[in-house]
Amino acid sequence: MKKTSLIPKLEIYKKEFFEILKLITQPRIISDQKKYKTLLNKYTKLEKIVSLYEEYKKKLALFKEINFILENDSDPEMKEFASTEKYKISDNLSSIEKELSNLFFALKENNTEEEEDDRNGAIVEIRSGTGGDEACLFVEDILRMYTMYFKKSSWKYKIIHAQKGGIKGYKEIILDINGKKGVYGNLKFESGVHRVQRVPETESQGRVHTSAITVAVFPKVKDIEVNINLSDIKKDTFRSSGSGGQHVNKTESAVRLTHIPSKITVECQEERSQHKNFEKAISVLRSRIYQNEKEKRLRKISVKRKSLVSTGDRSVKIRTYNYPRNRVTDHRIHKSIYNLTGFMNGNIQEMIDFLKSFEKK
Known part of the structure; x- marks a missing residue:
């Protein structure tokens, strides 16, 4: 039992709780939905801590009284009663300390933002890397793996953009995934280089080759979370190179958006309507800008993090x-x-669960 060693930390949280209480009633904060939501989330967590803190102080005061009785009272029955009560109160204090420790963990740096992201849908970009045609084939294999996983998870997905490979497979494919459970919270662990070692279909000698692809996963964000000025976007239209019949190939329905400040470029050509392609491209662009800013913040605090998975x-x-x-x-x-x-048939949850456990250590 830590006893009074927790008091200074709890006093800081209590002070912060009342500061946030004042802020969330101010019109300027209420009008800023993103800030208001973040503060309200933290207020809810701090409220639990402050409530436990008040209970903790009462138990500490009782603990102090019991010790006084044990040290100064000469009545044997009173001492026996005090001794029994001391064990009960000590257990209560330990239980409160354990609960407070869990609540402290929930308030760690960047936790609120990460929790919000984890509940969101996701944008997944898969691109071929080293290995030529074999890398394009592996993009298709990984796409199949993910779509089978989405089905097992009861998630829905749409293809936003696809660029076919030279012979088979894809050079690049972008997906929009939504579901009731935390889509991004599971898929975020997939970002990085995926390497394959196998005998390619195109290899006549039967030698094992190594190819690589990259996967990028972004949380889907709302308009209020990332403000994009249309004056910062360069829009280009072109004819779709994908499937879709004569209409798609004969009209400039495909859209390419370039965010000038960040130089991020996004393409969408899966819809027949230029307007719908524009909306989808904006959604991907917003997620990529948000992720870029988030990664900058993560790099700044990376030395404090136990895991970077x-x-x-x-x-x-x-x-x-x-x-x-x-x-x-x-x-x-x-x-x-x-x-x-x-x-490869979509049974990837076991690995994701291992990664989740590792990150929490």
């Missing part, structure tokens, strides 16, 4: 899919699963 660094090799050995290995947590066939 979900920071979304697309340059880091995160996983190897070894077909000859039927093995998939995640290099961030040094975890291997010897059922690559099942993994």
